[in-house]
Amino acid sequence: DAGVTQSPTHLIKTRGQQVTLRCSPKSGHDTVSWYQQALGQGPQFIFQYYEEEERQRGNFPDRFSGHQFPNYSSELNVNALLLGDSALYLCASSQQGGSSYNEQFFGPGTRLTVL
Amino acid sequence: AQRVTQPEKLLSVFKGAPVELKCNYSYSGSPELFWYVQYSRQRLQLLLRHISRESIKGFTADLNKGETSFHLKKPFAQEEDSAMYYCALNPGGYQKVTFGTGTKLQVIP
Numbered sequence: 166d167a168g169v170t171q172s173p174t175h176l177i178k179t180r181g182q183q184v185t186l187r188c189s190p191k192s193g194h195d196t197v198s199w200y201q202q203a204l205g206q207g208p209q210f211i212f213q214y215y216e217e218e219e220r221q222r223g224n225f226p227d228r229f230s231g232h233q234f235p236n237y238s239s240e241l242n243v244n245a246l247l248l249g250d251s252a253l254y255l256c257a258s259s260q261q262g263g264s265s266y267n268e269q270f271f272g273p274g275t276r277l278t279v280l
Numbered sequence: 281a282q283r284v285t286q287p288e289k290l291l292s293v294f295k296g297a298p299v300e301l302k303c304n305y306s307y308s309g310s311p312e313l314f315w316y317v318q319y320s321r322q323r324l325q326l327l328l329r330h331i332s333r334e335s336i337k338g339f340t341a342d343l344n345k346g347e348t349s350f351h352l353k354k355p356f357a358q359e360e361d362s363a364m365y366y367c368a369l370n371p372g373g374y375q376k377v378t379f380g381t382g383t384k385l386q387v388i389p
Binding site for chain 1: 324325366377
């Protein structure tokens with residue numbers, strides 16, 4: 166099991182463009198969360214997907230949207246890119262189990278640079 | 281709103297010295313607290329969580345609800361402990377986790 170995989174590794178875009186980032190969860194996991202990590206900061210929660218629905222959302226504008234597919238993989242879309250969107254985007258997967266916290270396994274991240 | 285504060289960006293200690301990485305949180309309820317670690321060129325990974333009350337790689341962390349703290353401690357630092365450490369909080373239920381800004385631990389040989 167390769168664990169959580171993300172693609173692409175690096176991405177360079179210009180302001181105003183749109184970007185799609187992809188994530189495949191760890192085998193057996195059905196829940197995917199996305200985080201944005203700016204330089205020198207901790208990861209910031211964007212949203213979480215479970216059963217193809219957005220279940221929780223952090224304090225991010227509607228320019229950030231996502232999708233989860235029947236095979237549990239997920240996409241993060243960002244529209245109208247701003248310079249401030251430059252960051253490492255992390256995907257984390259977990260196995261849903263009641264209301265308790267289940268360990269999240271993180272991917273290597275996608276480094277997005279907006280010029 | 282929940283918040284996690286890690287006051288030190290960098291903590292340098294000598295090998296064999298005790299380590300304490302500070303974490304304070306603000307949340308009105310009873311959250312779950314965690315420590316995550318990221319070694320050089322590796323992924324972010326869970327180190328320990330307060331409800332398990334276990335020692336991982338010699339590290340322990342005690343949740344102090346009165347002081348709203350969850351400091352990470354190790355009696356004798358090892359060179360392989362050098363890494364970035366993040367304190368994190370889950371308010372409960374679904375995993376809307378809040379991370380601190382992280383502390384880089386540098387163990388000097």
